[in-house]
Amino acid sequence: MYTSADLKKGLKILIDGEPYIVTYFDFTKPGKGQALYRTKLRNMITGITLDRTFRPGDTFEPASLEERPMQYLYKEENLYHFMDNETYEQITMTEDALGDAKNYLTENLNVKILMFGEKAIGIELPNFVNLRVVKTDQWVKGDTSGSDSKPATVETGYVLRVPPFVEEGELITIDTRTGEYSTRVKG
Amino acid sequence: MPRNWALVRRKALLERRAALIHAVRQFFIDRGYLEVETPHRIPAPAPEIHIDALPSGEWYLHPSPELCMKRLLAAGYEKIFQICRCWRGGERGRLHLPEFTLLEWYRSGCDYFGLMTECEEMIRTVAEALNRGPCLRFQGRDIDLSGPWERITVREAFHRYTTRTAEEALALDVFDEEMVQEIEPNLGLGNPTFLYDYPCQRGSLARLKADDPETAERFELYMGGIEIANAFSELNDPAEQRKRFEEEETLRRTLGKASYPAPERFLSELETLPPSAGIALGVDRLAMVFFDVATIDEVVAFTPEEL
Numbered sequence: 001m002y003t004s005a006d007l008k009k010g011l012k013i014l015i016d017g018e019p020y021i022v023t024y025f026d027f028t029k030p031g032k033g034q035a036l037y038r039t040k041l042r043n044m045i046t047g048i049t050l051d052r053t054f055r056p057g058d059t060f061e062p063a064s065l066e067e068r069p070m071q072y073l074y075k076e077e078n079l080y081h082f083m084d085n086e087t088y089e090q091i092t093m094t095e096d097a098l099g100d101a102k103n104y105l106t107e108n109l110n111v112k113i114l115m116f117g118e119k120a121i122g123i124e125l126p127n128f129v130n131l132r133v134v135k136t137d138q139w140v141k142g143d144t145s146g147s148d149s150k151p152a153t154v155e156t157g158y159v160l161r162v163p164p165f166v167e168e169g170e171l172i173t174i175d176t177r178t179g180e181y182s183t184r185v186k187g
Numbered sequence: 188m189p190r191n192w193a194l195v196r197r198k199a200l201l202e203r204r205a206a207l208i209h210a211v212r213q214f215f216i217d218r219g220y221l222e223v224e225t226p227h228r229i230p231a232p233a234p235e236i237h238i239d240a241l242p243s244g245e246w247y248l249h250p251s252p253e254l255c256m257k258r259l260l261a262a263g264y265e266k267i268f269q270i271c272r273c274w275r276g277g278e279r280g281r282l283h284l285p286e287f288t289l290l291e292w293y294r295s296g297c298d299y300f301g302l303m304t305e306c307e308e309m310i311r312t313v314a315e316a317l318n319r320g321p322c323l324r325f326q327g328r329d330i331d332l333s334g335p336w337e338r339i340t341v342r343e344a345f346h347r348y349t350t351r352t353a354e355e356a357l358a359l360d361v362f363d364e365e366m367v368q369e370i371e372p373n374l375g376l377g378n379p380t381f382l383y384d385y386p387c388q389r390g391s392l393a394r395l396k397a398d399d400p401e402t403a404e405r406f407e408l409y410m411g412g413i414e415i416a417n418a419f420s421e422l423n424d425p426a427e428q429r430k431r432f433e434e435e436e437t438l439r440r441t442l443g444k445a446s447y448p449a450p451e452r453f454l455s456e457l458e459t460l461p462p463s464a465g466i467a468l469g470v471d472r473l474a475m476v477f478f479d480v481a482t483i484d485e486v487v488a489f490t491p492e493e494l
Contacts, residue, residue, distance in 0.1 A: 005277070027280025030366035031407045031417045032391050034237045035277065038367065053364055056277075148196050163192055183189055 002062060004037045004054045010177075012044070012063040012114075012122070019044040019063035019116055023099070044114075044121040047096055065114040065122065072109045080105065082113055082120070091120045103158035104129045104176050125176045130185050131155055132171050139164040197488065203317070204474045204486055208270060210316035211290060211470070214309050215268040220292060223267050225255035231450040234435040235391065239276035239444065241285070247447070248274035251467055252291055253392070254453045257421065260293050261460040268292035270470065281482045282413060282472060285491060290473075293465035298420045299393075299404045302464045303381050306408060306416060307336055310379070310473075317477065325411040325479050331378045340384040344370050353386050362389070375409035382407045392428070393419035408468070410476045418466035425457045 002013060011022045024040035037054040044063070070082040070091070079092040080102065091113065095102055101123045105111075109129065114122035136152035149161040154172070162181045166172060171185040215222065229249045232240040240247040249255075252269050259267055273289045294302070311332050314320035321333040345353040349369045356362040374380040383406035387395055390403030404420035422428050432449060440446055474486040484490045 027278065027283055028367045029237070029278065029280075029283065030363050030371060031414050032235065032237065032389060033363035033366060036363055036367050053368065148199060163195070181192065183192070 002060045004035075004056050004058045007037050007039060007054065012065065013041075013060040014063045015041070015060070018046075019065060019121065021063075021122060023049065042099075044097075045116060045119065065116055067112040067124065068115055070111055070113045072105045072107065072111060074107065075105075082111070085110070093120050093123070097121060098123060100179065101125055101176075103156055103179065104131070104174065105156060106131065127175065127177060128173050128182060129176055130171050130173050131158070133162070133166060133168055136162065136166060136168055138167070193493070194488070197485065200474075200478055200480070200486055201488060203478055206317060207313060207474055207477060208288075208470065210313040211309070212270065213316065214312050215292060218266070220266045220268045221264060223256065223259060223264075223269050224271070225249075225252045225259075225269065227272065229255070231448045231453075233392065233450065233453075234432050234439060234447050236435050236438045236442070236444075240447065241274045241276045242445075250275045251289060253465070253467070254450050256291055256293050256465065257460060258453055258456050260295060260421075260463055260465075261456045261458075265295045266293070279491070282475075284471065284483055284487065287483075288470040290468045290470050291465065293421075293463060295461040295463040297464045298462070299383065299406050299418055299464050302418050302466050303336075303338070303383075303406060303408075306418070306466060306468075307334060307379075314477070319477060323410075323476060323479075325476050326481060328376055328411065330375065330410055330476070333378075336378050337375075337380040339374075339380060339382060341382060341386065341389075342384070344374075344382055348373050357386060357388055371409065371414065372412045375411055375413070375415075379415075380409045382409060390422075390431075391419065392422050392431075394422045394424075410473075413472055413476065414469075415472050415476070416466055416468035418464060421460060421463050421465055423457055423460035423462070425454050428457055429454055 007022060007025050009022055009025050013020055020041040021044055022039050023042045026038045028036050028038055035056050039052050040049055041052055042049045069085045071085060073081040073083055078095050080098060081090055081092050083090050104125055112124040113120050131154040133152045134155050137150055150164055151159055152162040152166060153159050160179060160181055162172065166184060173182040173185055175182045227249055228243050228246045230246045232247050232250055233254055238250050240250045251273050252271055256267060256269060270288065270290050272286055274286050276285060278285050314332055322329040322331050342353050345351060345356060349365045356365045374382060385403045385405045387401050387403050390405060393403040393405040396402045396404055406418050407414055408416040436446055471483050471486050475483060478486065480486060
C-alpha cells in the first residue's frame with residue numbers, strides 16, 4: 001500500500017483495477033493550507049492521461065506488473081522491437097508507450113519490459129546509459145561568455161545540455177531518471 | 188572522481204542569489220530597519236494545523252521566526268527584519284524544500300496595505316540594484332514590476348476563476364484544491380498580484396477587519412503563479428490569539444499530529460504589541476522568479492537529495 005507521501009514520477013498504482021503510471025508529480029501547498037499532491041497519471045493500457053490531486057493520507061494499491069528481462073533490437077517505423085532474453089520471443093512497443101525511454105535505447109540494451117497480461121505496457125531502463133555524442137559545437141578555448149553548458153545531440157537523436165569540454169564522438173553517461181548529463185566515459 | 192558537474196553549473200546562479208540577498212539587506216538597512224537574529228531552536232512553535240515543526244532535541248527548529256520577532260516588536264522595536272533558515276517537515280516539491288530561506292519584516296504603526304506598498308518598493312529596488320526590470324522574464328512571460336500591481340480579494344478571485352464562492356469552497360472543504368488548481372496559476376502573470384482579505388477561517392495570526400469580522404487582514408503576493416509572500420495586520424489580542432492556537436492544537440491532535448506546548452511568553456507579551464504588520468517572503472522563490480528557473484532546486488547549493 002502506498003500513501004500520498006510515496007507519490008513520485010514513475011510510480012505505478014492501481015486505480016479502478018487499471019495500472020497507471022505517474023508522469024508528473026508536484027507537492028503543492030497553498031499559503032497556510034494543506035499539502036496537496038498534484039499528479040498526471042497515464043493509464044498504462046489505454047495511454048490516456050488524467051489530472052488527479054491527492055491529499056495527505058490518501059492510499060493506493062501498487063500496480064503489480066510482471067517484469068520480463070529483454071533486449072532492445074531495432075526500430076521500424078513507429079514500432080520498437082524487443083526480444084525476451086529467456087524465451088527469444090519478440091514483442092513490439094509504440095513510441096507513445098515508451099515515453100522518454102525512447103531517448104536512451106541503443107541496440108542490445110538490456111531493459112525490463114512490464115507486462116499487463118500479455119500486453120507490454122511499460123519499460124524500466126538502467127539508471128545510467130552510455131550514449132555517443134554525434135553533434136555538438138566546438139568549445140572555443142578562452143571563451144568568457146559565461147556560458148557553462150551547450151546543447152549536444154546523442155546517437156538516439158536526444159538533445160541535452162553538456163559541459164563545454166564535451167566533444168563530438170565522445171561517449172557520455174546520462175542519468176535516465178532525469179535525462180541529464182552525468183559524466184564523460186574515458187577511452 | 189571528476190568534478191561534480193551539477194555544482195559547477197550552479198555557481199553562476201548562486202552568485203546571483205548572493206547579490207539578490209545583498210540587495211534585499213541593503214534595502215532594509217537604508218530604510219532604517221534593524222537586522223535581528225532570533226534563535227533557530229525554539230521550545231514552542233506557533234500551532235498551525237498544516238505546518239509541521241521538526242523536533243531538535245527537546246525543542247523544535249523554527250518553522251518561521253514569527254513569534255520571537257513579534258516579541259521584539261511588542262518590546263518597542265519598531266522596524267525589524269531577518270533573513271534566516273527555516274524548517275518545515277514533509278515539504279518537498281518544485282517550490283518546496285524542508286529547509287529554506289525566509290525573509291521576514293515587521294513594522295509598527297503599519298497595516299497590511301502599508302506592507303503591500305513596501306513590498307512593491309522592495310522588489311522594484313532589488314530589481315534595479317541587479318540591473319533587472321522593469322520586466323522580469325519568467326518561464327516565457329514578462330512580469331512587469333512597474334506599478335500599479337494587481338490587487339484582488341480572495342472572494343473576487345473565487346468569483347473570477349472558479350464556479351464557487353469562497354464560502355461554498357470552505358463549506359465543501361475544497362478551498363485549497365480550488366486555490367492550487369484554479370486560482371494560483373492565474374495570479375501574478377502580467378504584473379505581480381496581491382491576493383488579499385482572506386475568509387476569517389484562513390486568518391491564521393491575522394487581525395480581523397474592524398467593520399467585517401468575517402474577513403482577516405491578510406495578503407499573499409504572487410509572481411508568475413507562484414506564492415512569494417504572506418502578510419498580516421498582526422493580531423494583538425492575547426485572548427483571541429490563545430483561542431485560535433487552542434483550536435489549531437485541537438485540529439492537530441485530531442489528525443494525529445504532534446502537539447506543541449503553548450508559546451506562553453509570546454501570548455503574554457502580545458498585550459503590548461502595538462498595531463503593526465508583518466510579512467514572510469520566500470527568498471528562494473524570489474530568486475527563482477528573478478533568475479527564471481522552474482524549480483527551487485536550482486537556486487540552492489544543495490538539495491536534501493544531494494547530501
